[in-house]
Amino acid sequence: MPIRTPDELREHLALAMQVELTTVPPYLYAMYSIEDQTSEAARLIKSVVAEEMLHAALVANLLVAVGGRPAFRDQGLVPTYPGPLPHHVPPLMVNLAPASRQLCREVFMVIEQPEAPGAPPEEDQFETLGQFYYALELALERLSDRFDLFGDVQADRQFSDPAFYQPVEFDAEDSGGLMLIRDLETACAAIEVVVHQGEGVSDERYADPSHQELTHYYKFEQIADGVSPLGEVRPTMVNPTTADLPESVQPVSNLVNALYRYLYVTLDDLYQPIADKGPLVDRLYLLMSRLFGPAARYLMERPVGDGLVAGPTFEVYSFDFDSSPADQIKVLAERVLAEHPGLAALAPALEQL
Numbered sequence: 001m002p003i004r005t006p007d008e009l010r011e012h013l014a015l016a017m018q019v020e021l022t023t024v025p026p027y028l029y030a031m032y033s034i035e036d037q038t039s040e041a042a043r044l045i046k047s048v049v050a051e052e053m054l055h056a057a058l059v060a061n062l063l064v065a066v067g068g069r070p071a072f073r074d075q076g077l078v079p080t081y082p083g084p085l086p087h088h089v090p091p092l093m094v095n096l097a098p099a100s101r102q103l104c105r106e107v108f109m110v111i112e113q114p115e116a117p118g119a120p121p122e123e124d125q126f127e128t129l130g131q132f133y134y135a136l137e138l139a140l141e142r143l144s145d146r147f148d149l150f151g152d153v154q155a156d157r158q159f160s161d162p163a164f165y166q167p168v169e170f171d172a173e174d175s176g177g178l179m180l181i182r183d184l185e186t187a188c189a190a191i192e193v194v195v196h197q198g199e200g201v202s203d204e205r206y207a208d209p210s211h212q213e214l215t216h217y218y219k220f221e222q223i224a225d226g227v228s229p230l231g232e233v234r235p236t237m238v239n240p241t242t243a244d245l246p247e248s249v250q251p252v253s254n255l256v257n258a259l260y261r262y263l264y265v266t267l268d269d270l271y272q273p274i275a276d277k278g279p280l281v282d283r284l285y286l287l288m289s290r291l292f293g294p295a296a297r298y299l300m301e302r303p304v305g306d307g308l309v310a311g312p313t314f315e316v317y318s319f320d321f322d323s324s325p326a327d328q329i330k331v332l333a334e335r336v337l338a339e340h341p342g343l344a345a346l347a348p349a350l351e352q353l
Contacts, residue, residue: 003123003139006147010068012123012136013059017070019086019129020056020194022079023111024049025314026094030108032297033098033311035232041099044219044228047170051197051216057159057178058190060271065153065181066140072268078261078316082239085111087132089125096311098236105224112217114199130199137191144184153182156273164281170219171197175208234300236311245310249302252340253310255332256299257317259292262325262353283353290349298343326353 003009031037031045060070071077085092092110097103115128121135122128143149160180167173176193179186197207198216207213214222222228237244242253266287270280296312304310319325333350337343 003135003143006066006143006149009066009136009139009143009149010063012139013063013066013068014071015086016059016132016136017056017063018077018079019132020052020059021077022083022085022094024052024056025079025081025312026096027052027108028296029096029236029311029314030099030103032293032300033234033236034230035234037297039231040228041223041230043169044222045099047168048216048219050168051171054165054177055194055198057165057267058181058194060267061158061160061179061181062187062190064157064271065187066149067152067154069157070268070271072264072271073321075316075318078264079314080316081314087125089127095239096314097238098233098311099223099230100233101224101226101230104220108220109217109224112198112215112220114204114215114217128199130195133191133195137188140184140187140191150181150183150187153180154273155180155182156275157271159267159270159277161277164277170213172208172210172213174210175213235308236300237304237308240304240311240313242313242315244304245313246302246304248339249299249304249310251332251336252295252299252302252343253313253315254317255329255336256292256295256312257315258319258325258329258332259287259295260312260314261317261319262329263287263292265319265325286349286352291346291353294346295343298340301342329353 003012027045027049031042031049034042036042063070082093082095085094094107113128115130119128119131121138122131123135126132158180160178162177162179165178175197179190181187181190205214205218207215223230242250245253263284266280266284270277299310299312302310319328330350333346337347
């Protein structure tokens with residue numbers, strides 16, 4: 001059914017955010033399971049994750065521009081695993097699993113599958129993300145003729161300064177970055193960035209005009225075809241939960257989940273009406289690169305029996321928002337670092353939270 005009102009548009013944009021965020025943990029899990037993090041395969045997945053986070057931010061900007069509010073603090077936005085890719089048809093179950101060529105071909109490439117030429121827009125149940133975003137683009141065009149859709153774009157709430165996003169290796173600067181959504185033209189431009197980087201257009205292999213960056217679909221195909229070898233992969237559990245882990249490892253898992261949840265809290269803070277978002281961006285990168293990443297990889301070195309190792313569970317961590325999440329993380333970390341000296345390198349970054 002076509003999107004008929006601004007409220008329905010906002011609901012579908014919130015769904016788009018949920019879809020983008022659902023892809024991040026399984027991609028990260030697969031990436032961390034690769035023994036050699038400097039390998040081309042690991043770096044290709046890292047480049048996809050960076051752009052998935054960009055896509056979530058662009059969709060959030062678009063939601064703000066049409067009068068909505070991203071609900072990053074809402075626990076319901078945090079995906080759980082195993083779970084379906086929201087609204088995908090046929091149903092596609094997404095798991096936290098170690099990297100493999102089969103996983104890339106049968107799950108990741110299906111998520112990023114380009115639409116067939118002439119494929120129709122699909123608003124609610126979609127076969128490809130390209131068709132879903134095509135429906136959003138048509139809805140924007142249709143509704144902007146009937147409503148003052150961009151009457152108050154809430155620029156101070158948007159996370160839009162291009163300087164805050166720098167492409168990582170294998171991503172090209174001219175494939176797109178952060179932008180302020182102020183009208184129909186910029187709204188459609190943001191959707192084009194999401195589609196071109198992820199799925200491309202029909203059989204287009206590249207995300208940028210100069211053909212320097214493969215789309216997500218073809219990056220994963222490089223791994224699935226063995227062009228970018230995975231090398232050694234850690235024998236991680238599939239869909240671990242904290243309760244599944246040895247008691248000595250459970251505090252580490254709780255800390256990793258708290259750090260990941262704090263990423264969402266930080267994103268929520270970024271979409272508040274503040275002029276200087278720089279300190280929050282610094283916190284975002286600190287959490288991801290110096291805290292969550294190293295702690296998650298440490299988990300993948302902890303044996304759990306039967307020849308398997310642990311992994312980040314990406315379970316929802318519940319903060320008490322009557323006090324600082326950062327302080328709660330530091331309390332968790334104090335015990336973890338005392339019992340796990342292998343995580344001592346986290347201490348300086350924890351002090352910066």
